[in-house]
Amino acid sequence: xxxxxxxxxxxxxxxxxxxxxxxxxxxxxxxxxxxxxxxxxxxxxxxxxxxxxxxxxxxxxxxxxxxxxxxxxxxxxxxxxxxxxxxxxxxxxxxxxxxxxxxxxxxxxxxxxxxxxxxxxxxxxxxxxxxxxxxxxxxxxxxxxxxxxxxxxxxxxxxxxxxxxxxxxxxxxxxxxxxxxxxxxxxxx
Numbered sequence: 001x002x003x004x005x006x007x008x009x010x011x012x013x014x015x016x017x018x019x020x021x022x023x024x025x026x027x028x029x030x031x032x033x034x035x036x037x038x039x040x041x042x043x044x045x046x047x048x049x050x051x052x053x054x055x056x057x058x059x060x061x062x063x064x065x066x067x068x069x070x071x072x073x074x075x076x077x078x079x080x081x082x083x084x085x086x087x088x089x090x091x092x093x094x095x096x097x098x099x100x101x102x103x104x105x106x107x108x109x110x111x112x113x114x115x116x117x118x119x120x121x122x123x124x125x126x127x128x129x130x131x132x133x134x135x136x137x138x139x140x141x142x143x144x145x146x147x148x149x150x151x152x153x154x155x156x157x158x159x160x161x162x163x164x165x166x167x168x169x170x171x172x173x174x175x176x177x178x179x180x181x182x183x184x185x186x187x188x189x
Contacts, residue, residue: 001077002068003182004093006085007106007153008053008146010120010131011167012175016106017081019179031082034060053083053149060084068093072100083149087156087164094162104178105157107150108168116143119171 003020005013017028035056038047047059064085071078087105094101108116117139126132131139150166157164163181165174 002071002101003077003079004068004085004090004101004103005079005081005106005178005182006087006090006103007083008108008150009083009142010116010146011106011108011150012171012178013081013083013106016175016178016182017079020079020182024183026077026079028079028081031060031064031080031084034063035082035084052145054086054152056084057086057089061089065089065093068101069097072097087153087160087162091160091162102182104163104165104181105153106165106167106174106178107153108147109150109154109166111143111147111168113140113143113147 003026005016007013014030017030020026021028035047035049038045039049045059047056051059064080068080085105087103090101090103094103117136120131120139120143124132131142134142154164154166156162163178165178165181167174
């Protein structure tokens with residue numbers, strides 16, 4: 001089974017993937033690692049970390065599809081998480097592989113920017129978090145961009161019939177609901 005967790009930056013994707021690793025023993029793959037591999041190792045491909053997530057998702061789609069199909073063929077249980085997934089594209093993949101994929105998306109469509117900034121500052125590890133080195137003004141702009149991306153994801157999830165969980169006001173409750181959708185619900189098909 002493949003578990004795909006898409007969504008906006010700082011919406012809880014990595015925490016959810018890490019929980020799946022810890023509690024279910026599943027391997028995890030972050031699309032951030034792939035994007036940075038293209039950014040630093042193969043810049044000629046045109047996939048890089050300065051693009052907006054929807055642009056990365058479109059450029060990465062054929063690669064991601066082939067990778068997922070190979071994992072499904074090999075019958076691997078794997079979690080893939082990252083910003084570079086779009087619900088409409090993931091729906092295509094779930095239709096092509098009924099029963100093999102569970103997917104959900106997380107975001108924050110109506111978040112208090114100043115409260116989100118405080119969360120990022122209070123709960124980020126400065127050794128591993130690229131936003132930790134950025135100014136408050138930069139981080140607020142990033143939050144605004146991710147709020148807009150969250151709105152896009154919410155609309156696409158609704159149109160595609162995939163679950164979307166909004167972490168704007170109840171981060172813990174929303175990520176818990178996402179956890180249940182990946183473990184207890186029917187696979188997206």
